[in-house]
Amino acid sequence: MEGIDRTTLWTVIILLGLGSFGLRFVFTGLIGDRVMPEWLLRHLRYTAVAVLPGLVAPLVIWPTGTGGDFDLPRLVAALVTLGVGYVTKNVLAAIGSGAASLYTLLYLLG
Structure with a gap:
C-alpha cells in the first residue's frame, strides 16, 4: 500500500x-x-454544551477501545453520567459516577 x-x-x-x-x-x-451584543453572548454560553456531545457521542457509539464494536459498559456509563449530571447539576459527581460505572461494568463483564 x-x-x-x-x-x-x-x-x-x-x-x-x-x-x-x-x-x-x-x-x-x-x-x-x-463589546459584543447580549444576544451573541447568550448564544456563546451554549458552545460547550453543543460541542461536548459531539466529541463524546462517537466514543460511545463506536468506541476505539473495542475496535468500533458496540460496547454495553460504555453506553451504560454514558447514560449514568448523563443521568447523574442532570439530577445533581454537579459535573464532578457525573464524571465520577460515570467512571465508576464504566470500570465496574468492565470488571464484571470482562
Missing part, C-alpha cells in the same frame, strides 16, 4: 493550520476588543 505524497500532506497540514488560525484571529484579533 502506497502512502500519501509528502507535498500533498504538507499542503493539507499548512492549509488546515492557516484556516484554524484565520478562524481564531477573526474572534480574537478583529473583534476581541469590542
Whole structure:
C-alpha cells in the first residue's frame, strides 16, 4: 500500500493550520476588543454544551477501545453520567459516577 505524497500532506497540514488560525484571529484579533451584543453572548454560553456531545457521542457509539464494536459498559456509563449530571447539576459527581460505572461494568463483564 502506497502512502500519501509528502507535498500533498504538507499542503493539507499548512492549509488546515492557516484556516484554524484565520478562524481564531477573526474572534480574537478583529473583534476581541469590542463589546459584543447580549444576544451573541447568550448564544456563546451554549458552545460547550453543543460541542461536548459531539466529541463524546462517537466514543460511545463506536468506541476505539473495542475496535468500533458496540460496547454495553460504555453506553451504560454514558447514560449514568448523563443521568447523574442532570439530577445533581454537579459535573464532578457525573464524571465520577460515570467512571465508576464504566470500570465496574468492565470488571464484571470482562
